[in-house]
Amino acid sequence: MGTPPCKQKAARSAIIVLLALQTSLITVASYGTASADTSPPSTAVVAVSPSTVNHPADARGAVAQTPTADAQRSSKSPHQQVATVRKTTETKPDQPIRLGQAQAFHRLKAAGLRWKSSGGCTDRRLGHCTSLQAVRAATVADVIDLKRDSKCPVVVTGGTEVGHSPGRYSHHRGYKLDIRPNRCISDYITDGQRPDAVRGDGAPLYRDGGTVYAREPDHWDILFR
Incomplete structure (x- = not known):
């Protein structure tokens, strides 16, 4: 069907x-x-503010941190960096300690030494003065030791004032002092120190390590090093 x-x-x-x-x-x-x-593929479009462009760490969601000392130094201008270097180099630990007139005078007086100026003044810019301004502290300590070791009277008559020979180890730079001669101190130097030739101006030299004594007509010129 x-x-x-x-x-x-x-x-x-x-x-x-x-x-x-x-x-x-x-x-x-x-x-x-x-x-x-x-x-x-679809791309997500994110609106970025100008501050985010300048600070990529913000775009990553990083937490802002205080710059380290190195970062702060590196962000200084060249002039600031030069000033920092100059300041560091100007404070060298091997620079000699220097004294003012009053400081040096009081140290000498406390140790029993005397100070005498033919002009009765202390201005280092004047040759007829006897100045101790800017003298090395080590020079003052050495002349005090000279008095103690010799047991002789010591009178300082020349210091850092102008009128002396220039040089690295000069009066003006605080390395030398003049003292008045007397029989005690002269015998101590000539008998106890090693003769060391004659200086260009005819002054006989005596040496004791770094200390050099030059016998000039009216004073002892002493270099303390």
Whole structure:
């Protein structure tokens, strides 16, 4: 017994509709897959403020920290860096300690030494004065030791005033003092110290380590080193 013609027609129509629907679904799925494979990846756009551009650490969410000492030094201008170097080099520990006139005078007086100026003044800019301004503390200590060791009276008559020979180890730079000669101190120097040739101006020299005594006509010129 065969299927009625009307039922066969309806079945064919249903099959055609199902095939059409299936084809549509496949086409849509293929298009979506192709679109997913070929479309470029989406890029998130973030608004960045000018301050963030200048400070990349803020863009990463980093916590701002206080600059280190090295960073602060490196941020200084060249003039500031030069000033820092100059300040460091100006404070060398091997620079001699120097005394003022009053300081040196009181140290000599406390140790029993005397000070005498032919002009009765202490201005180091005047040759007829006897100044102790800017004399080395070590020079004052050495002449005090000379009095103690010799047990002789010592009178300082020349210091850092102008009028003496220039040089690295000179009166003006605080390395030399003149003292008044007397029999006690002269015998101590000539008998106890080693003779050391004659200076260019004819003054006999005597040496005791770094100390050099030069016998000039009216005083002893002494270099303390």
